């Protein structure tokens with residue numbers, strides 16, 4: 001795979017324009033494998049994941065495989081994840097790898113090599129990252145994105161109920177989340193039509209006083225199975241709705257294993273959020 005000649009933000013803007021802003025998570029939960037009448041083994045993982053790719057990757061702009069569900073099967077699970085990445089991209093979807101990586105800088109460099117360097121078998125269009133070792137520890141990932149035309153989505157206000165304990169904590173007058181958003185705004189300064197450095201902002205967080213206008217995309221998991229609705233998205237986003245990417249995994253995946261039913265579920269999600277940012 002070669003480096004993309006265009007920044008991730010530019011590619012994402014085109015994907016949204018052509019296919020809408022809804023992101024489908026490819027999360028092969030053990031419970032979903034069972035609901036689909038499959039076993040809890042690698043062959044079933046592969047059948048599940050590639051069925052979802054076949055159904056949704058030709059119609060949505062972004063897919064988001066959750067690495068943990070593949071990692072639990074060891075190297076053969078990772079091999080399935082590699083196919084999910086390759087086949088989704090071949091079908092025209094951008095792949096946002098949800099692995100939430102973050103470590104000291106020298107190790108962040110290795111994560112950048114693994115997920116953002118086009119010569120890696122797991123190279124994706126974008127990666128989720130955790131800034132809680134200090135935003136600067138992610139610099140190797142930001143640099144790799146700039147070099148290779150990839151994107152990064154950094155946790156800011158997550159959808160889980162435990163997140164506020166850390167993210168609403170204050171250093172001087174700023175919350176931790178505000179500091180993360182400030183860094184992203186600086187990294188995206190001047191980018192057109194939008195920067196490549198996004199924030200993860202849960203669809204479940206309720207109204208927020210944080211400034212979400214970072215000139216970058218906002219990945220919004222928690223839409224659907226975790227209870228987030230279109231009205232919640234509107235309440236949270238206000239004027240920052242233009243680059244929102246609402247994301248749903250289980251709510252779409254439960255429509256399977258029928259390919260048409262899965263695709264219809266993805267298209268319903270796309271339609272539900274198409275008015276955002278209008």
Ligand SMILES: O=c1ccn([C@@H]2O[C@H](COP(=O)(O)O)[C@@H](O)[C@H]2O)c(=O)[nH]1
Pocket residue numbers: 025027066098157158159160200201202221222223224225226247248249250251
């Ligand atoms: O704040 C966050 C960050 C990431 N996630 C991930 O998104 C999906 C949500 O799946 P659903 O089935 O739609 O609930 C999952 O992969 C999480 O790890 C999140 O939920 N919240």
